[in-house]
Amino acid sequence: MTRSVWLKADDEVGDWEARKRRITAGLEAGVDWVLVDDRDVERVRELGQVNIAAFRNGDVHVMEAEADESDADAAVVGKDGEGDGTVDLPADFSGSADLSTLRADGDGTQGGYVRILNESYEAFAEAVADEAEYTIVIGEDWQIIPLENLIARIGEETDLIAGVQTAAEARTAFETLELGADGVLLDTDDPDEIRETVAVRDETQRESIDLxxxxxxxxxxxxxxxxxxxxxxxxxxxxxxxxxxxxxxxxxxxxxxxxxxxxxxxxxxxxxxxxxxxxxxxxxxxxxxxxxxxxxxxxxxxxxxxxxxxxxxxxxxxxxxxxxxxxxxxxxxxxxxxxxxxxxxxxxxxxxxxxxxxxxxxxxxxxxxxxxxxxxxxxxxxxxxxxx
Known part of the structure; x- marks a missing residue:
């Protein structure tokens, strides 16, 4: 199983200089993806070679217009919308703006971002997983149980990316239910923690053989x-x-x-x-x-x-x-x-x-x-x- 490390570097991290320091540390450590706001895609391209995922507006038409102007490798919806609780989650998930965007035939690979605020958001993440190539889930007060539930219920239709803040949390995410998450979204400025998380990724996907x-x-x-x-x-x-x-x-x-x-x-x-x-x-x-x-x-x-x-x-x-x-x-x-x-x-x-x-x-x-x-x-x- 191939594991991946995503590095969170959107505007919640700070100004561009703060984001740049974090991204540079990630590039030096060998992260697989950087998750940024759409306006930073070209800036990241100038820093080095890495897969870039960009947060997009949840409106289908706005997202399609942004896609024409962006060079991101993956478009992610859910920030400042239903996925993070900014907009109330509809009782009928089929009417969700985030889900509608994921179902649309836009340019590029699409992903969904969901903060697990309660059991309803856990169910919403399952619905997102049916449509998204990448499903990013961020635990709030509780992390392990929702991740166990999602690993058990979600199949190979999506890559499940779990939010973590340390290498130790990354190891737990990779080992949960023996299957583990497909990747982690790391939220830290500590270069040592970033390197250790990449080392955990490498270790968990290595083969062990019997001599x-x-x-x-x-x-x-x-x-x-x-x-x-x-x-x-x-x-x-x-x-x-x-x-x-x-x-x-x-x-x-x-x-x-x-x-x-x-x-x-x-x-x-x-x-x-x-x-x-x-x-x-x-x-x-x-x-x-x-x-x-x-x-x-x-x-x-x-x-x-x-x-x-x-x-x-x-x-x-x-x-x-x-x-x-x-x-x-x-x-x-x-x-x-x-x-x-x-x-x-x-x-x-x-x-x-x-x-x-x-x-x-x-x-x-x-x-x-x-x-x-x-x-x-x-x-x-x-x-x-x-x-x-």
């Missing part, structure tokens, strides 16, 4: 092959690496080059991943051939506990080097293998700790990722494929 042990059954020197070093734009920790292998169903954990050696300085941005034919795991549970990687691509970094994160490829170095063929047997009895460079700096995760591929012996147990499935163009498929 298992496999026993080395053969290791032998081969001839030279075209070896790939994946140099990322991210520093990796001592317990992190990538999953690579000749067979997509079984990938070997190869450590990043974080360790110092008498001969080579550490390169904590690098994984020496093996030969060009091998697979490397990428975000979303897919794989790519090492030969396909290029600058700007994303690869998956994994630690020894199976926690994952994304890293950006900065450079791929392909050079001819002598190789080892490493073969292992999984817990299910399947044979998997890969080619790794014959060098002391390439280390795998063994039961005794990091171990150089040059020191591996038959009988050693190492960390691997195994899934009993085939792959086609990097995606898991339900078919029989023989790899040997």
């Amino acid at each position: 298992q042990e496999a026993e080395i059954t053969a290791i032998e020197q081969t001839g030279s092959a075209d070896r790939v070093c994946v140099d990322t734009g991210n520093l990796m920790d001592h317990d992190e690496g990538m999953l690579v292998g000749s067979m997509s169903r079984g990938l070997f954990f190869v450590h990043a080059e974080t360790a110092e050696s008498p001969y080579v300085a550490s390169r904590p941005f690098r994984v020496n991943a093996g030969a060009v034919h091998a697979y490397v795991r990428t975000p979303g549970g897919e794989t790519k051939y090492l030969s396909e990687l290029s600058s700007g691509d994303e690869v998956q970094v994994v630690d020894l506990d199976g926690n994952t994160r994304e890293a950006i490829v900065g450079r791929v170095k392909i050079e001819k080097r002598p190789m080892f063929r490493v073969q292992a047997e999984t817990e299910s009895g399947d044979r998997i293998e890969t080619l790794l460079q014959n060098a002391e700096t390439i280390k795998v995760a063994s039961e005794g700790g990091r171990k150089a591929v040059t020191d591996l012996e038959v009988g050693d147990r190492i960390k691997v990722y195994y899934e009993d499935t085939a792959r086609h163009f990097g995606e898991a498929v339900d078919e029989s494929i023989i790899e040997k």
Whole structure:
């Protein structure tokens, strides 16, 4: 599930300088959306690249006229109207001006903004969700129960965005009912809080995988092959690496080059991943051939506990080097293998700790990722494929 962080930066925040400081902090932190008043859209475009949602007048004709003049990525109704209680909520929601606007065929994606003042507004938010691509709900005196109710009742017809003021509240919103909100609308001037909320977003949408042990059954020197070093734009920790292998169903954990050696300085941005034919795991549970990687691509970094994160490829170095063929047997009895460079700096995760591929012996147990499935163009498929 893809999560998003929206940053509230309309005139309730303060004058333009105050809004600008907040927006700049959001851009530096990596928020996905900025929610502003329509008159600020072009100003935000000048600050940097980000998705912009703009509050619009709830009148259909006024909104259509504003849409012709605005470059916002999403139009949001509900401010200064029924959505925030400025205008009395009609007993018959079908007669709502906000709903009428959402049902109109205006330009751009449309969203609805609803402050949950009581149970009637909770029901109104459900009606908005039927029409809006984005449904923004702001809890007042009570937050968790309305959010639980809306998550339970609203399906995939809308992205549910919950109003929060802290990263801790964002975590709760993302975890409520185990499904969580699709996004949060953060209302704070604190740059640290903005960064922490973005970090919570990243953490909650990362995959966690189960690593298992496999026993080395053969290791032998081969001839030279075209070896790939994946140099990322991210520093990796001592317990992190990538999953690579000749067979997509079984990938070997190869450590990043974080360790110092008498001969080579550490390169904590690098994984020496093996030969060009091998697979490397990428975000979303897919794989790519090492030969396909290029600058700007994303690869998956994994630690020894199976926690994952994304890293950006900065450079791929392909050079001819002598190789080892490493073969292992999984817990299910399947044979998997890969080619790794014959060098002391390439280390795998063994039961005794990091171990150089040059020191591996038959009988050693190492960390691997195994899934009993085939792959086609990097995606898991339900078919029989023989790899040997």
